[in-house]
Amino acid sequence: MAVTREDVVHIAALARLALPEERVPELVAQLNGILAHMDVLRKVDTTGVTGTAGIGDASTPLRPDTGPQIPLARPREAFAPQMRDGFFLVPRLATHETADEEETA
C-alpha cells in the first residue's frame, strides 16, 4: 500500500492545512516511510490472535453522574487566542462568509 500525491493533498484538505506544492513530494515520501514500517509489522504471524480495541478483558471504567466540575488551572482567557462575551472567537469559516445556516452535529 502506497500513499499517492492525491492522498496527501486530500488529507491536508481534511485537516484544513495549507500545503505548498513543493512540500508534497517530501510528505509523500515520509508517509510511505511510515507505511513501510507497517509492512514490517504485517509480517508477524497473527494466526489465532483476535483483534483488540483495548488491553485485557476489563470494561472501560465508569464514573457516577456527579460533579464537581474539574477546575481549570488558568482562566480561559489566558490560553484562548481571542474571547468575547464568554465566546471563543475563531476566524470566520470560509464556508460561512455570508450566512449562518449550518448546524454541526
Next chain:
Amino acid sequence: MTTLSTPARAVTERYEMVVGLEVHVQLRTRTKAFCCCDTAFGAPPNTNTCPICLALPGTLPLLNAEAVRLAVRAALALGCTVHETSIFARKNYFYPDLPKGYQISQYDRPLATGGRIAIGKNADGTPITIGITRLHMEEDAGKSIHDRYGGATAIDLNRAGVPLIEIVSEPDMRSAREAVAYLKVLKQILEYIDVSDVNMEEGSLRVDANISARLRGETRLGTKTEVKNMNSFSGVERALEAEFVRQCTLLERGEKIHQQTMLWDGARGEVRPARSKEESHDYRYFPEPDLPPLRLDRAWIEQIRAELPELPQARQARFAESYALPAGDIEVLTANAKLADYFESVARQHGDAKSAANWVMGEVLAALNATGQSVEHFAVRPADLAKLLDLVRDGVVSHSAAKQIFAHMAETGDPPQQIAEREGLIQVRDADELARWVDEVLAENPTEAARFKNGEKKLLGVLVGLVMKKSKGRADPRRVNQLLSERGG
C-alpha cells in the same frame, strides 16, 4: 403538509419516496459523557467546560455510568438487542466547535442493533413498522455561531461532550407523513422512559433524513441525499416534500441525483446544497485508544429491561380494554406518561372512567395549556379531582358549579368540598327555595313565561338556564326542570 402544484403532483405520483432517519437524542444526565461538567441548557457560554471537554493536553475521558444506563434503557424500549461488548471509536473531522479534532462515537461495534417500532396501521389494519438499524452512544459537539460578530465565528463549548444517542432507522418510511409519525412515536417512547427532554427547540432531539426517490414498482434504492437543519416536526415534513419534488423533477428530466447534504431553509420553504463537508469515509474512524471496550453484564441488561415502565402502545391497548374509551380519547390521554398516570389515578378513585376522561381532556388540559404548567405540578391532585367528580355524581354540586369549584381548585389547591361550602355552591334541593327561584324567574320574564305556559316547550331550556343563573349554579337542574314543566301546564 406542503401543497404541491398540479404539475409537481403529476410528476411525484409516478415516484415513491424512501426515507431513513438519523435521530440524535441528548440523554438526561446531570453531567457530560466523559467529564463532570454540568449539562444544563442555557448557561453562559463556555462556563460548563473543563480541561477534558476543552481537550487540553494530557486529559483522559471517563465514561458516565448514567449515560450508559439511559442508552441501554432506550435501546431496550425500541426493541433493540443490546450487545455485551461495544467499542468507542474516534470520528475524525476538523471544525472549531470540536476541540479534540474528533468526536468520540461508536462505529462498527455499536451499543445496540436490530430494533423495531410500530407507527400506525395500514388501511387493511396491518401494522406499519419501522426497523431500527442501530443505536449508539456518542458525545455532542459545541455550538458555532457565525452571524454574531463580524468576520469571526463564536464558539460555545458548553454542549461539547454532552451525551447523545444516535438512533438510525432502516429506510422503511414511504412518505413525509410516515417520517413524522415515526418521529412522534419515537419521541413519545423516549418521554415515557424518561431518558431525555426530547425538546426539538432546545436541540435535545435533532433529526437528519436520508431520502431518495424511485419509480413506483422499482425495488432498488435510488441515490440518496441527506437533509439537515430541520428543527420541528412540520419542518421535517415540509423539507422531505420539498426534497422529494426536487429529486423527482431531476429524475424526470433524465438527470442524476448527486449524493450530497442539503440544508432546509424553513423561511424560504426550500432545500439547497450544503457547502463542502467530508464524505463519510473521510471520518477515518478508528477504535478510541483512551477507552477500553464497554462491557455490560447480561444480567444487568435484563435488570434494566425489567425496570422499563409500561410503554405507550401497551398502555393504549390496556386503556382500550380496561376503560372502554374511544380511540380518540386514548390517544389524547396517553400522549404523555404523566397525563396517563393522572387520568388513571382519577378514574380509579372516582370509578367512572368516561367522566374522568372528559374532565382530564377538557378542564385539566385547558388549565394546563392556559398556564403552561406540567401535569405533575398541577395544583389539582388526582384524588381531589376524583372527589369533585364524586360530588357531581352524588348530586351534591351541579356540573356548572363543579366547573367553578375546579377553577378555585386550580388556583388554590384546596379540596373541592371545602370550596363548595365556602363559595356556597352546594346544590340546593330544598323544594321551597327552588320553587321561589322558579317563580321569581317567571315573574321577571313575563313574555317568555306566557309563551311557555301557552305551550312553547322549547323555552324550557332558556328558563332552566335563567333559574340556574339566579341560583348561581346551585339549583339542581333536574328538579328545576320538573318544577318548570309543572308550571308550564
